[in-house]
Amino acid sequence: MRVALFATCLVDGLFPDVARATVRLLRRLGHEVVFPREQSCCGQMHLNTGYSAAALPLIRRQARVFADFEAIVAPSGSCTGSIRHQHADTARRFGDEALAVAAEAVAARTYELSEFLVDVTGVTDVGAHFAHRVTYHPTCHSLRLLRVGDRPMALLRAVQDIELVELAAADSCCGFGGTFAMKNSAVSSAMLADKVAAVQASGATVCSAGDSSCLMHIGGGLSRLHVGARTLHLAQILASTRSEPALV
Amino acid sequence: MTVAGKTYLGMPTAPPGVGQLRGDESFPDAAETALANGQLRRNLANATSTIRAKRAAVVAEVPDWQELRAAAAAVKDDVLAHLDSYLVQLEARVTERGGVVHWARDANEANRIVTELVAATGSREVVKVKSMATQEIGLNQALEEAGILAFETDLAELIVQLGDDRPSHILVPAIHRNRTEIRDIFLSEMAGVDCGLTDDPAALAEAARRYLREKFLTTKVAISGANFAIADTGTLMVVESEGNGRMCLTLPDTLITVMGIEKLLPSFTDLEVFLQLLPRSSTGERMNPYTSMWTGVHPGDGPQEFHLVLLDNGRTATLADERGRAALRCIRCSACLNVCPVYERTGGHAYGSVYPGPIGAVLSPQLTGVADNPSLPFASTLCGACYDVCPVAIDIPKMLVHLRERVNQDKATSHRLPTPESAGMAAASWAMRGHRRWTWLLRAARLGRLARLSRLSRSAAGRRLLPPPLSAWVSSRDLPAPPAQSFRDWWAEQ
């Protein structure tokens, strides 16, 4: 299948390894991956902070850049959630019905990575190898906006030599919340402290998730507290093989 | 005359200076104080985890929960779409059955009406059933200024009143107190309490029983709120646990009920939906111990004088906001508070309003106008747990985002210059909408600057050099080390 990668602005600029891993994984599964270079950002931060007028050009760009692809894959639950639940709605509010229709069409073909793998390609064993102790934070938008359910865990369970350990209160928010992390830094930090403690208690050396934004927050906390665990995106674990192992 | 609050689309909001819908400080500042209180955080974590588990268990018993939610949302939307017709219908039914209906534009008018009604009875004391509406309007204070003493009879309200405290939860106003703290409040503030009182919850309940019994048996006037009012029958109802509600609703001669205009249900039949949703969502019980329903005055049974005060106080301003209107579906179950990770850490006081938690972050700014509660819509990570448990399916995250927009618009119109945040958002949007600009920016940012910031975030001395909003980020988190190249540059090289 010809797949368009929507890297997301955060991954593109700060976590390119996640996008490279996504490309490697998709190619290994036999897909042709293209990266439309006119892409930038889905506008989620603007939308969720209450600046929809500033998001509108980004929504327009997203709808235009990805109009012609059969499948668009993003290594992010929250960006996929924004595209699926906010783009058309916002366009309509600004009275742009044509954009709303275009955004709906793109949204219908945009998948979060685990959705794409499990639902579109029907694969749970992606042939990965990762010999580490891993715990998984399901992230709120994947869990409650996209309802990805057990898909990421099904993919992880099929990884060779992985040791999956349970994360206590896994479905509790990590406290990132976009600009919340700055505007309500104290509450965000308190939530992070509990999440970091849960990761530490799990005994995992790797905390994984499907969203680099949550992982940036959790990873920043793990690093600050020298917990001895690091973060890796789901794509990086799934891309890992014996011959090309993910760096931990 | 009443003093109107600001207006939204021509609808006056709840007036300032009366009642409790506005805090003294912003949510982030108040939250920081709350977070520093370790006892508070333990109390909240214990209580919310207990109630979350109970709720989940009894909701799982109901196979048609989602269908009930859908019906409840539709029923409340129907009420809102025809609110005037239903209110007129309710008024007619209550009047036919011997009740008297009063209308109050806002808190001041409602307080005046109730004060005059109590004064007319000649009584200087009233017993009260826990009611959010009367807390919202600050009725107890208004009564006190008129020389009338109000006794809160709900156990948690009593704890708050005796402790000279503020409520911190819609359903359990003293959720921030544990049993030992409650015992200490009783020992120091409750007249005639046994000095050997233990912190056993049963002993504490017994102490409250003894303390209030005399009041119930002798007080001639009661004030209540209402959980629901049935438009086509004129039936009012109060859902409770302790029996204090029944005492107030049946023993006094006069009953005054203060109710927000949105608390209607069209027909008695609709109770088949709401009496399944409310108890399971609120206390996590299949059914609350006591529910009382009355229609006007029942000769020879209960109060022979009944007054119903219908309160606007910013509700029509909320109704006027098409995208925020659904918040008026709220039945005050507080399930959203109990699952909220923010509420669980801060408790209710940080919200500054009698309506805390996710729904409070929506309702409070709606009732007061966003200018008076600008930080509340941002007091959420948008994690969505609140929407999942809401029995009337209010999409709270979506409402919060909508209100954030209104806050920003309000700031834009009241400040001539753009705020730093809005300027930053506009700049980011401009940079991201041209891919060459964006590609260049990612390259420029990577060159040195990000690496330096990341290094600074890793030492206490370095962190002090970082400006906001980075300084907020690095308070608990290191910055990621920047990559050697952006993904798009790597891709271009391939």
Add this chain to the structure above:
Amino acid sequence: MTARDEVLARISTALGRARGEAPGEISGAAAIPRRYRRAGATAAGEGVPAGVGHQAELVELLVDRLVDYRATVTRSEPAGVADVLAQRLGQHRIDSVLVPDGFPEEWLGAVSAERRTDDALTPAQLDGIDGVLCTGTLAIAETGTIVLDSGPGQGRRALSLVPDYLLIVLTSDQIVAGVPEAVARLDSGRPLTWISGPSATSDIELNRVEGVHGPRTLDVILIQAARPGF
């Protein structure tokens, strides 16, 4: 402009109606999606959880729910009610008992406690009585709820509230499965009291504690047949 007219006008404007435009007709039940289990469906067993639907099973479910909420349930054959009732009062050392008008006389044959009738008793006088007996209007199995409507055998609302001990006699044919069946059977014009277990509070650390202002003991006698004379 009166407050009434102003609030009504605000609502009309808030809903986007033009000045002077009449409010829309109340749409009524038709527009509501009622795909949940309703009274009719439950009686037919449609969409009902396993175990609910037959009267015998309803009895078991109700007893389970009542006991879960710390009520005591004693089952009785119609002929044995008087003895069971006297035995329950004796066990709780009820020396004075309030008997509402219309409470079946044949159930009182073995009662030795002082019998009081409701001669417009004041709240304080009610407080001086140990316990109260009453019949019920119906009971809801799924939620363990007993509904009183102040009818014969029940008396006014204060009676079942003030004395510390409450004994309700129910017959098994008064049990319905769920809340929708109960709502369908009740008369909204009467004062209604829904009781689920003894008085309780969840205000201390959100844990349920029995016994606050209402009767701290709820005793239920469940007659396994129709009530005599009804």
